[in-house]
Amino acid sequence: MFAITKLECKKIFTKNNVLIACLFLLICLAKMLPYGQSLDMVLDEENFGSGLSYWTLLKKEGIKYDGFLTKSQMKKVRSLYRQSKEKDFVEGARSEEKDLGLKLIYPFQWLAESLNFPSSNGIQDFSIQMSDQEIESFYQDRLKAVKAWIHRSDHPYSQAQVQSILHQARQVKRPFYYAYNEGWRYMRDFLHMTFYLFLIYLVLALSALTSSDDEQGFTEMDLHTKKGRFGLYLAKLRAGEIFASLAYLAYLGFLLVYHWMIYSLHGANASIEFYSSPAIFNLTTCQGFFLEALSGYFASLVMVNIILFVSMFFHKTRVSLVLLTLILIWLNKWAASPQPWANTLAFFTPQNFVRYNFSLSKLLVLKGHVFPYTLTAFFLSLAYISISRIFAMPFMNHYYLKGGKGK
Incomplete structure (x- = not known):
């Protein structure tokens, strides 16, 4: 054939x-x-930049946050965020981003989403406002948030399946590696x-x-x-x-x-x-x-x-x-x-x-x-x-x- x-x-x-x-x-x-084709970024406190070349700039800024997500690294990330030019716009203190027609993209935004998962319970938040206590208990709090997420899931897991999922979550290697x-x-x-x-x-x-x-x-x-x-x-x-x-x-x-x-x-x-x-x-x-x-x-x-x-x-x-x-x-x-x-x-x-x-x-x-x-x-x-x-x-x-x- x-x-x-x-x-x-x-x-x-x-x-x-x-x-x-x-x-x-x-x-x-x-x-x-x-x-x-276009990226909106904050260049300084007053100016914005837009265009293809800014994807390269975003990467340059983004890799500053690369590293294993240890307690010391989380504190470093929090410090970098507090010093960043984008901080005011993430927290909604200014409104210039609305004039650009596109939502601003921040180098740290997906890292911030994961860091906020235990406390926000899945609500998207690109600010980094973790307290020292939240940093200390990040991985334990994350397991609790995973359990809460499972119970809200559309999938009807049995109690035994929920326990298996939580066991799997505990087996994930820590600290996470962010890049x-x-x-x-x-x-x-x-x-x-x-x-x-x-x-x-x-x-x-x-x-x-x-x-x-x-x-x-x-x-x-x-x-x-x-x-x-x-x-x-x-x-x-x-x-x-x-x-x-x-x-x-x-x-x-x-x-x-x-x-x-x-x-x-x-x-x-x-x-x-x-x-x-x-x-x-x-x-x-x-x-x-x-x-x-x-x-x-x-x-x-x-x-x-x-x-x-x-x-x-x-x-x-x-x-x-x-x-x-x-x-x-x-x-x-x-x-x-x-x-x-x-x-x-x-x-x-x-x-x-x-x-x-x-x-x-x-x-x-x-x-x-x-x-x-x-x-x-x-x-x-x-x-x-x-x-x-x-x-x-x-x-x-x-x-x-x-x-x-x-x-």
């Missing part, structure tokens, strides 16, 4: 799909540019923001592969293949998965290069707490991004199976293309909805596999061991792929063209 898979790959790798890929990347670029990692955080956000567009690209590229109204799809000669109809379907699936894998690598490469050029990828070794807070795993920032990207790859393989099944079911390329595109757009619209049913739906939909993989609301607890959502995404992917292939078997065995019945 390798020869058939190779032939099916040639059907997919066409000039049209390359042009659509370029259009997809341009759309992604258009969504990202408004965030990366300025703005580039990684933006790359994560834009992966969340544009991933559904990547899946729509796969729909555009693969919808014709198992239809009966396109030269990429089935023909009468195809349906009489020696290895059987379902074998042909699997060959098309393999070709689609190869294409999706290469396209996904190119997509991730684009994100990496873009964010390296504008924000830098400094801080890859920062604790995951400063990439996705609060987190309870011994991971670094780059490992966290890798796991979210891996979840996206699982979702891509699932999407290939869904696209080919829907296209085979309806026979028509345009029907499957329009239907799947509208569903992806609708699901993306509801992904951030506060409605409980929308949150539940998002938990199971492949396009949301890349979102909040380390959230305390999406943990998987198995026999006392706690895993991030990536493992759930893997199990869901296996289930979705298996189900789609099981359902495809009887449909494929009775597939016909132009009103005739297949043998």
